[in-house]
Amino acid sequence: MKIRPIYYILFILLVAYGCSNTKYLPPGDMLYVGGDVTVKDSVMKRKDRKAMEKELTELLRPKPNSAFLGLRIKLYIYNIAGEPKKDKGFKHWLRTKVGEPPVLFSQVDMDYNADVLQNFSENRGYFKARTSADSTSSNRRAKALYTVTTGKQYTIRNVKFPDSTGTALDSTIARTKRRSILQKGQPYDLDIIKQERDRIDTRLKNKGYFYFNADNILVQVDSTVGNYQVDLKVKIKDDTPDKAKKVYTIDDIYIYPNYSLAYAKDSVKYVTDSVQQYKDFKIIDPQNTFRPIIYDRTMFFRKGDIYSRRDHNLSLNRLVNLGTFKFVKNEFRPADSLGNALDVYYYFTPLPRKSIRVETLAKTNSANYNGSEINVNWSNRNTFRAAELLTLTAFGGFEVQVAGQNKGYNVYRVGGEASLIWPRFITPIKIQDSSAYIPRTKALLSYEYQKRIKLYALNSFRAQFGYLWKDNARTEHQLFVSDINFVSPANVTEEYQRRIDGDPANDIEANPALQKAIDKQLIFGPTYSYTYTNTMQKRKKHTFYYKGSLDLAGTITGLATGANIKKGDTVNVLGVPFSQFVKMEHDFRHYLRLSENSQLASRIIAGVGVPYGNSSALPFIRQFFIGGTNSIRAFRARSVGPGSYDNSEGVADDSFLPDESGDIKLEMNTEYRAKLFSIVHGAIFVDAGNIWLWNKDPNKPGAQFTSDFLSEFAVGTGAGLRFDLSFLVLRLDLAFPLRKPWLPKNERWVFDDIDFGSGAWRKENLVFNLAIGYPF
Template sequence: MNNIKLYCILIALLLCFGCSNTKYLPEGDMLYVGGEVKVEDSSLSRSDRKALANELKTLIRPRPNRGFLGLRPRLWVYNIAGEPKKEKGFRYWLRNKVGEPPVLFSQVDSDYNADVLQNRVENKGYFKARTSADSTSRNRRAKALYTVRPGRQYTIRNVIFPSDSAATPLDSAIATLQRRSRLKPGSPYDLDVIKAERERIDQRLKNRGYFYFSPDYILVQVDSTVGNRQADLFVKVKEETPQHARQVYRINKITIYPNYNLTNAQDTLQKPQATQQYKDFTIVDPDATFRPIIYDRTLFFHKGDIYSRRDHDLSLNRLVNLGTFKFVKNSFRLADTLSPSLDVYYYLTPLPKKSIRVELLAKTNSANFNGSEININWSNRNTFRAAELLTLTGFGGVEIQVSGQNKGYNVYRVGGEASLVWPRFITPIKIADSSAFVPRTKAMVNYEYQNRARLYSLNSFRSQFGYLWKNNPRVEQQLNVIDVNYVSPSRVTEEYLQRIDSLPALGKVIEKQLIFGPTYSYTYTNTMRKRERHTFYYKASLDAAGTLAGLLTGADAKGGDTKELFGVPFSQFLKTEHDFRHYLRLGRDSQLASRIIVGVGMPYGNSTELPFIRQFFIGGVNSIRAFRARAIGPGTFNPDVGGDTFLPDQSGDLKLELNTEYRAKLFSVVHGALFVDAGNIWLWNENPEKPGGRFSGDFYKELAVGTGAGLRIDVTFLVLRLDLAFPLRKPWLPEQDRWVLDQVDFGSKTWRKDNLVFNIAIGYPF
């Protein structure tokens, strides 16, 4: 009966949207529902015809009203809102912000679109193409139809560059660039490739000192009369290219203004000031704000060097990447020398040396904890006059459950952190670095006191020393050669001790923990390329704790020989985690986001399990959203927790998580999502206190699965996320009963209470 009602509602919506979107149209006009391109040519394969048609379709203008499953809800909202009486208020907002005006067929210039398509196919080498336009209409809806008959595509027969023994040095330089040319004999003729080749030649020449050269000085002549639908391409320098663009320039003087002020720039430059000569640099810094060493590590130019655009860009990028200067710019001027030379000037406007920032955050999670946190950060951006960054942070926060089983077990946090970052590698061995990003050395000390009301309190100390560097905008790496973490309980209540009697695994949380060893992480992402159809994010981490100490002491926890340092058993394990994400762009405002996380922690030597603070957890607002945070696993284990006590966190040594989410813009800043999450955690070794928790070959039968839908309010600088999810598979049930799809009953209050999980969060889950 419920399904019949749902079908009736859907049919009613279809009729509602369909009828109302045309009755508001101007008399004699029709609603434009889009254009189609048909490529007719038997010489092209079916896939090539389809690819060409899809490419041409993107050029058609205007675009029709955005739709979803054949409906146009934004147009429907525009129509029902009516004409507002004033330019404000709810109706105005509904019509102009949520709604979308109709795209009328009278706005379509079919002849212009046909000319655009004709021009594009000719630029792709279909020199004898023919294009025509037509249209169809029905029920006051019109569609434009374009037919393209391209004929056979012209290919490149020969590419002729200047000879190596050319008359001018510029021609000879261009001749040496032919080997990596994008113009290949046998390839289809493509004007975009020709333009890209001109840009490539210009870039290579600028790296060889041709400062004033331009892509416009390159001429690619096309001879399409050689027969058999082929063309010869002749790469030349235009005869009208000026002399200064034909010369190679060297660097002469290098002058740096590290306290350049934009408000009184002329006074800064014209006023006589004391200068300092450091190697090849003339530094105008009478107050000695910065030590000259920072320029030696950021500027790639030296006197006498041939100008290079690569060194030009690297120098600017590294100056910006220091994080010390608000504005960075440079200029090149012809030097007063006999040979072609350039004087270089760098104008650097520093940020305030010291600053303080206060952050107040609100937090919530699927365990029904709500709270806030305050952070106070004090920074010194030039601590030792070489762009070192000193940061002192104090923080405090509270998480409270207003209703639910964890009510009264509030979490309070307070602590501080001090970090110092040097914009260089501090090592006994000098390491050369030529990337656009300044490498960094970081030292950090952190302390946190956490009080879990009615349960326990923990003191946590952590110190790190390591290196951070970026090879390019897509790859970032971090190596901590020293990473020490010490956790010690300061208070344990009688209630918690009683719970340990029934759940001995809870004792791991309050044990003293000493973890030390190197850690490493590698991150790759190209998600900044918004126009790419496929983008990726990948992060891998490696944690090797207690390896050397375990070998030296001969620790063997399985054999009962546990070793201690300073009276505390140290942890010994290897842990690696891999987070891979793929984003598939489906349209202008929709994408399919997927993620897989694989984590493996192998305790050995002095440990039988990973320490609690380094174990894996699963479930919650950024994980499997249909389950409470840290509530799943390990394996099929399910603690028998009564309704009169707190819910313990579950942890494991191995983790597998899979997520996929369809995201689409609904209107304005409101986006919708449909998602499915799956995963679980497991133990490396058998633990009698957690039966069913060990990893086995049947791990795929123990995955928890959940699904749901959500809304995202995306206002660029902030994303508010609302998700409603429910479980499809519960791994702790008997194997034949784990799928619970047949139990889904939104009409049941009991089912909703036990299964529906509402999440409020900031930002996307991945």
Template sequence: MGKIHTYIRTTMVSGLVLLISSCSNTKYLNEGEMLFTGAEVKIESDSIPRKEQKELKENLEENLTPKPNSSFLGLRPKLFFYNITKEPEKDKGLRYWMKYRLGEEPVLLQDVDREFNREILVNYAENKGYFNATASYDTISKNKKAEIHYTVNPGAQYKLGLVEYEKDTTLINTEIQKLTDKSLLQTGEPFDLDVIKAERERIDRNLKERGFYYFSPENILVQADSTVSNDHRVDLNVKLKDNTPQLAKEQFTIDKVIVFPNYSMDEVKLGRYGIPMHIDTLSGYTYENIYVVDHENKFKPKIFDRALYFKTGDLYNRSNHNLSLSRLINLGVFKFVKNEFVVSDSVNQKFDAYYLLTPRELQSLRLEALGRTNSANYAGSELNLNWTHRNIFRGAEQLKVAVFGAFDVQMGGPKDAANIFRAGANAQLSIPRIVAPFRFQSSSAFVPRTNISIGYEFMNRTELYTLNNFNASFGYVWKENERKEHDLKILDITYISPANITEKFDSISANNPFMQRIVEPQLIFGPVYSYTYTNTMLPKKNTIYYRGRLDLAGNLAGLISGGNAKEGNQKEIFDVPFSQYAKIENDFRFYHKLNDKNSIATRLIAGVAYPYGNSEYIPFSRQFFIGGSNSIRAFRARTLGPGSFDPRTLDNAFFFDQSGDIKLELNAEYRLNLFNFLNMAVFADAGNIWLVNEDPDRPGGKFSKNWLDEIAVGAGLGLRMDFSILILRLDLAMPLRVPYFEKGDRWAFDKIDFGNSDWRKDNLILNIAIGYPF
């Protein structure tokens, strides 16, 4: 305990020194300099509701510049590191990193243009309809620190009165009149310059869908008149500018579609392909109204017919323009995709569409060496050799072949736990279309794909057994949009063949059917479907991620054969009983952004697998597992469950092999950015796995009405170093509730003893991982 107390005292003293040092940043200032500590806006108005005042105040403060030095708990550690680090001689090295990456240059009062900010506040208020706004400022200084107080008197906010769209007989005006029923400018709404800009962009967006390629939002003029009444109302008149170019008023159709699939910037410099130029000089060919210039004959023209949504005679629209570009990019075979429209007939308003495509390297070879560790006390390495051909049959088909080898060695923990060696190879052919006897129509920007894969893995658990794993699949992947993805494997086959089962394993598992099932031959086949929805890529305060998966194995074969394992009528294929079960799993995540530095992340996992017909049990490889660095981090991987079963009663070699048919897991994290690349998390995990059927060798493992009493709970702290190219994660967790302890004694708060080395060894679990857990 003495050492613990010494450590605590040392930590407190160090923290106090850092606190004092951080607070004395002003001692580094020169004579006459003052540290800028922030600005505040005060709204003075009797006519604006408090909620509206609060929102206006926040928006006004957001527009002030510059921002003061970042702070943490009232301190400015980044400024502190800048001040204590000498000026580096070079723009690299530790000193440069300390001063300009870890540190932050002081923001001084002299850096603040107070009059400029005052004008910004007035302009913003007027843009939001407060036409008679005024603002003033006052500087408060003390002890070489200064803050600025701005006072804004916005006056009454003007509302929209009459909104008119000026009419004439031109074609473009006729199209604009068709858009007025969905105008963003509505009588009675507050005057808002941002809404006016959005309305101009809406009109422009819709006109581009109607063939007006050369139109621009700047061609629209919105005239405001606030003198028509005395009740703070402003009338708007929306019209085309008088100087709008004639080309912007024309509605264009597609004349010719020309594709250069081997385009490069050098060819432009050399003038090989001049644009525009006559098609008959390009030495290409026509396929389905698309002219292809492919002198090297690298690509089948069908891929362009599927990807391009423009045909000769089509009215130009922006949706098909963007859709074509996106699908060309999603083929995965072109590094750069460029599109140009050149007027070919100005009288009849026609232009040619040129697609200038720069291919990627069609073949690549990559060697990867990985190191890893996990909470089950295993450390290991993996070596992968990957070869990719992105255009194997000239139709943008991707062939990927990988060969790998890996080993995991037990480092401490239960003795006699077997080391693991894995090796294998796999190949996947991805075809950029749906290969099926039916026609599949997709208007998505993402190219649908047919995937065919085959693989083999050899796994040797030293001194115990060897498993040969053969797998193959055929299926489709398609995306409705960037948020929704479907993955349907029409057939997913796995065949597991055991070998080299040792006498040691036989003696350990002689009286344990659960262990024996690990090395049983397994034949699993059937469809697998998964659906993913996510909007986490959007800049929203609340975002979600959901992935659902349905696995139906042996259903048709079981129905035809009439197999029934419980009645001793189990059917076989090639002398191996085939598995029959239904499995569903759901992964739901919710992210709430508090501000730029703070967020909350939560995850719920729920799944169930039910064996029937030809199977009495779920195959070991298809069961659920829990624990580890991406699950309940206070328990080592696969050492928890099922239910209240105590896995410590098993032989050490199988301590890490607990599995179940039902899984429930809940995780929550509070994530905080400390500074730059360093992030911290406070987390809690809860959950368990259970069995569908009773297992006499694992008492307490079956799911029952007492499932809530068998939930495991863990919590901890984590550090995450975000280096952009990778995120290194360190999570230290401890169990708060252990389901295999005696009833009434499962909460572990009273057992926490940081001063006890044995307790720390058994209960503090360090998880080292790459990336976030969810």
């Protein structure tokens, strides 16, 4: 095997790079390159031993200089920048902001680190652990070596709680035993003991023990019982204050809805002269800024209630989620009238009632269009003095396709929207809600004019009325009992009409399916969506996202009128046939955390729309599309399918590529993501899927869904870079197809055709995607 000169050059550069990071070190010192911890235990499983070694290594201080592929680039930049002569300028910025000073071995206190490892081991139940420290060095680089010989881990033999026949406090603590996280046979762990104290404290706070805290609980450990076991005894500390042992109730509730520091000086005057009594609340609001009805829906405390930390937090959370107040705080004071009672004071600082906001957005969509949009929003956060939010929005924007056959067929949008949100359910039946999140009722009216250059324009009107609510931080519901959408075409160009009707003189075949995009469409009916996510829990190994939606269009009207398009009994509303269909869509995502800086993200989308009654197909704006920057990235946006239908056949190179839509969709994606360095992240991905029609279309052979649908999957792969700029993520993906569903059945896999050296292959198959944000 012949070694090329370039490899010698690279080897010399790497050696020179390594030497350059040590030649700047102080005389007699060495570069600290990290520490290794070895756990010796003959009983512990290898997996558990490795996990403990990783935990112990994270405790070592200081941390060595950061490295990428073994190269300490930041340290190298620090060294070559040199000592700046001034406290500003490029050289100072390069050394102090980009570079990183060397971590010296003389800065490492190995005895201190050994003590930390020893304490950690003992806190995990290894009471007879022994820790030793050593070091190794080479070429002015030093590494610390620690060995922890754990011995056998102690387990819990018995857990004793206070006697239930003792004081009221003892009895309350005793009743929490059945949910204790300290269980017989489990390993001793100081962190678990701390969690148990917090659990008991939380339970007591919800039972009225306002002044109690976790530090009042003592868990005594007896490790002399033998056989590597311990007995635990939960008790109240002897020096616990008397007030911490009492149950407190709520007395007077004061509310200051216009609180400020300047206002606070006159608070006593307002209490005596301007108190409005509303049910159990004493409201100090001389300006009558808010109707008292909002406090009924947000406050969980009532006069005479036993104090509860849960109700305390729920009240604060609901007040914050109103979106009306800039600051929300409360205070509890001993009541003058009763010995075991508390007065509650709520202080609210409102946001400005009216505001205007101008937003300029950079945007991208699944059709490979990129562009910009400007929104002007005017808001009134207290429209009817009960925290209602009225928003009026005007917007305008454009989208262009930077690559692909639709380049030049740009899209322009202008429109407006008015929405009103009430922070409550508006229903004939009173609905009780006890979550931390305010339920909302929303009404919306919107209009949009969309112009597709050289093709057509659309006028779109929408009206919605429905409800939004959350059970907790992970789940969200949206139910629109009325969702009306009317779309009407305008300015259909001759070019687009010629593509519909065909033009034999210019070798243009008729494509009646294009008519669907410009047909008048009237859609009305209820829609519902449910979302679950725990992706905010960044430390979990497995996190999930799920969104399911249901769209029932024209159901009641269709049943009432007996509409049946198959029999010719089509019913019009306002001169337009209304759409009748059932549509479901499920979007499931799984994120597997592989390390601190890498994860495997996967997604499955399954959707089906069934037209019936007054419709033979779903309306174009409610159909499914596939391909593009957030879908199967190896294919142009909305260019795949339906089924094995070839949508590019008969389309001239200088003409637009029509959007292909379907009634059924199945898509699967998986992507490995890893941080490369600084703000740069990389990804490798595989995408697969297709769309299909529910009913047969003679103009689109192979488009109908059949039992052979798996053989019609489009498959693509590729790699990309993501630049995480904190305020946005810029994504660059380069992909190419592995399977083309429109080819003959035995020729759809195209592995043998892959040829990166061929310009013709690259032009036809390589797809570049520029987008903002992650695809899923």
